[in-house]
Ligand SMILES: Nc1ncnc2c1ncn2[C@@H]1O[C@H](COP(=O)(O)OP(=O)(O)OP(=O)(O)O)[C@@H](O)[C@H]1O
């Protein structure tokens with residue numbers, strides 16, 4: 001090549017080398033490591049980007065997953081609105097139900113996220129990521145937020161369906177931002193729960209079985225379909241321990257303006273997500289072995 | 290370019306007394322190895338020899354329960370992050386993400402190795418170019434052939450400019466033309482960068498042709514080590530001394546010689562065969 005040769009950057013053994021033509025090839029200089037707190041957001045960003053790229057290439061999942069929440073709102077919501085069987089404090093039942101269905105459809109995605117992790121393990125993708133300068137907790141946090149991004153897109157779809165069905169939701173951007181945060185935190189928790197179980201049972205089939213066994217109790221044992229006050233005492237206890245209830249409470253408060261406990265809701269969601277990340281990270285090594 | 294590295298005192302990789310057992314199975318049983326900077330080092334052995342297990346200890350995927358592993362002086366048990374920054378790793382199975390394009394697959398690795406946004410596009414394009422995938426870069430990886438996936442994985446490993454490239458059976462399951470092409474790319478990269486390459490394979494002919502030095506591994510241990518030429522002429526001399534008049538021995542003969550008759554009986558168990566098959570099939 002005609003370019004003037006560039007002097008080697010360092011003469012030490014650390015130098016990887018130069019291209020034969022004397023120009024520094026980008027592939028010859030290792031990138032400068034991000035350190036400290038800047039590493040975590042970078043990894044989370046990388047995982048979220050991958051999730052979005054996959055969704056862009058294959059949107060079928062997005063469409064098929066919209067069917068179930070649409071049916072819940074359309075059939076269950078419309079029917080019970082007419083029956084007026086559930087006391088919702090004056091809110092039409094379908095309005096009351098919509099935030100619950102947003103939370104439920106987000107949870108359904110997250111609770112099976114561990115299957116994707118096992119698939120990535122079997123396909124060698126996870127293995128390779130574990131040989132990058134990414135601490136396990138950062139990898140899990142990245143995956144948890146990636147699940148959150150996926151769930152968020154799902155939530156947008158459900159919100160649009162609900163709006164089409166005439167549910168009076170808020171369009172206040174600040175409140176919608178709060179909704180997004182609650183959806184992402186809830187999904188982070190449920191996906192970590194799923195990845196934790198994946199780290200324990202290690203196979204797709206078993207995780208699938210457990211996932212199916214726990215989704216309905218989590219759903220029915222929450223305030224997604226009916227107010228906590230209607231539940232028998234033991235179910236109220238379940239609901240109190242169920243992060244889904246706090247997520248629904250926050251969504252309902254923000255979207256409909258019903259009475260809420262936002263501070264407590266976000267506190268519980270943040271703590272649950274953090275605990276989930278800790279648990280899933282500690283078990284990730286088992287998947288790699 | 291390699292002179293700079295050859296004068297370096299620190300070996301690219303040292304394993305001393307490395308052991309790893311899965312329950313009763315002693316997969317790696319006292320591995321002694323020293324890889325010089327800038328060389329292409331072949332770790333050869335039959336199914337179940339412990340090659341992959343050794344690689345997984347070196348790449349920090351498995352702990353180092355006994356013995357010591359150092360990559361350019363960094364302890365693989367204690368300085369995991371430092372070791373990972375120096376490594377490029379292509380596992381035995383085809384491991385590109387089928388739901389992403391070739392370029393996106395490489396971009397992911399640029400991101401997790403902290404390539405800045407400003408540099409990313411150029412570096413990724415360069416890595417894809419180095420393995421001749423520029424034209425196919427924006428196709429989904431699930432449309433790639435086995436050989437293309439292997440080259441894509443090579444690009445993923447190269448994008449972070451590793452100093453030690455670890456390739457576990459890079460040519461398994463590929464047709465002869467794809468095999469040659471993968472080796473030619475490995476060689477070109479080595480010549481251009483002076484990178485150290487550790488590669489495992491079953492194919493003695495490939496090792497003979499492309500590796501500077503090889504180690505013959507069997508039942509978790511190294512049984513012979515040297516340049517392919519040295520190992521072959523050693524055996525030829527020995528045979529001549531015994532008065533035999535066979536044709537020139539191949540690396541495979543050397544291997545049969547050092548591994549003894551045990552080779553035929555213990556040619557790997559069912560799990561090995563299955564994982565080899567899985568590797569041979571298309572990317573998930
Ligand atoms: N995850 C595992 N659990 C139990 N045993 C294992 C596991 N991985 C490997 N082994 C056993 O350890 C031994 C070495 O296996 P390893 O995969 O390291 O061999 P290899 O030389 O890479 O073989 P191949 O050429 O088939 O890839 C074998 O006996 C194998 O059955």
Ligand SMILES: [Mg+2]
Pocket residue numbers: 340341342381457458
């Ligand atoms: Mg192997």
